[in-house]
Amino acid sequence: MHNFLPIAYFENQFVPFENAKISIATHALHYGTAAFGGMRGIPDPENPQQILLFRLDRHCQRLCQSAKFLNYELSPEKLEQIIIDFVQKNQPTKSFYIRPLVYSSGLGIAPRLHNIEKNFFVYGLEMGDYLSPDGISCRISSWTRQEDRSFPLRGKISAAYITSALAKTEAVESGFDEAILMNSQGKVCEATGMNVFIVRKGKLITPGFEQDILEGITRDSVLTIAKNLGIPTIERPIDKSELLIADEVFLCGTAAKIAPVKQIETFKLPENRPITEQLKEKLSGITENKDSDYKNWIYVIPLEGK
Numbered sequence: 535m536h537n538f539l540p541i542a543y544f545e546n547q548f549v550p551f552e553n554a555k556i557s558i559a560t561h562a563l564h565y566g567t568a569a570f571g572g573m574r575g576i577p578d579p580e581n582p583q584q585i586l587l588f589r590l591d592r593h594c595q596r597l598c599q600s601a602k603f604l605n606y607e608l609s610p611e612k613l614e615q616i617i618i619d620f621v622q623k624n625q626p627t628k629s630f631y632i633r634p635l636v637y638s639s640g641l642g643i644a645p646r647l648h649n650i651e652k653n654f655f656v657y658g659l660e661m662g663d664y665l666s667p668d669g670i671s672c673r674i675s676s677w678t679r680q681e682d683r684s685f686p687l688r689g690k691i692s693a694a695y696i697t698s699a700l701a702k703t704e705a706v707e708s709g710f711d712e713a714i715l716m717n718s719q720g721k722v723c724e725a726t727g728m729n730v731f732i733v734r735k736g737k738l739i740t741p742g743f744e745q746d747i748l749e750g751i752t753r754d755s756v757l758t759i760a761k762n763l764g765i766p767t768i769e770r771p772i773d774k775s776e777l778l779i780a781d782e783v784f785l786c787g788t789a790a791k792i793a794p795v796k797q798i799e800t801f802k803l804p805e806n807r808p809i810t811e812q813l814k815e816k817l818s819g820i821t822e823n824k825d826s827d828y829k830n831w832i833y834v835i836p837l838e839g840k
């Protein structure tokens with residue numbers, strides 16, 4: 535069971551989480567016409583009177599970008615302010631995850647985006663490690679990632695997650711921790727809620743946006759950190775066989791942070807992962823606001839009355 539934060543933002547006001555309920559006729563529930571975000575926050579290890587949110591602006595921008603595919607205009611500044619208020623009202627004391635969701639909230643039959651009300655809500659939950667930080671096993675999924683010509687992949691659209699859900703359950707029920715999906719070209723795409731990186735001969739490689747990946751914010755952060763550390767980075771298609779013989783493989787996302795991969799199908803990866811470990815340590819310091827070079831990625835929220 536999850537530990538949900540006590541206050542949610544729902545139908546334009548803050549209410550107790552238990553009171554935030556929707557009708558069974560809600561349009562989004564039937565047609566997947568919703569888009570969501572997910573960001574992490576922690577109490578500042580140096581000062582319990584403030585909360586640190588990682589890349590709040592980027593997360594709000596991406597959700598507003600996703601909302602465009604739902605025919606809904608949402609302002610990133612408004613969303614940012616609601617999330618700040620949300621954190622201040624909840625006063626979280628442990629590492630947590632915020633889930634804002636934009637959806638067609640009207641009641642009605644017929645898939646469409648016009649003439650149907652939209653709204654958004656925000657709730658949160660405590661969240662520790664989503665995947666083991668010590669290394670996970672992955673299966674190559676029998677499911678293929680959607681293609682941008684049939685699905686708006688530049689949005690984080692709820693309906694897409696049926697593929698992630700099928701792939702995750704298939705992987706777990708066959709004895710693996712996570713799934714890696716190929717795209718329709720048969721190239722490495724991403725995991726069920728994370729982007730994929732490999733290391734070969736000291737170079738960090740990840741599929742480019744044209745490979746039908748989600749525009750991951752952790753992916754962007756990892757690429758920036760690596761470049762600043764002088765690690766060569768390449769965005770290009772990755773073959774399945776290249777994935778299996780890589781020197782290092784890791785998945786990254788808001789929930790999973792950086793999760794090293796120790797095995798893919800029957801292929802065991804080397805236990806020594808110098809680049810993954812270096813990036814993991816750096817990212818962890820940044821999220822705790824210990825790295826002066828990346829202070830602009832951390833939004834500090836004071837908790838009044840604490």
Ligand SMILES: Cc1ncc(COP(=O)(O)O)c(C=O)c1O
Nearest residue numbers: 727728729748750751752787788
């Ligand atoms: C399908 C998918 N890919 C990648 C990611 C990683 O994105 P981010 O780093 O922005 O969390 C996520 C998580 O949101 C996701 O759901």
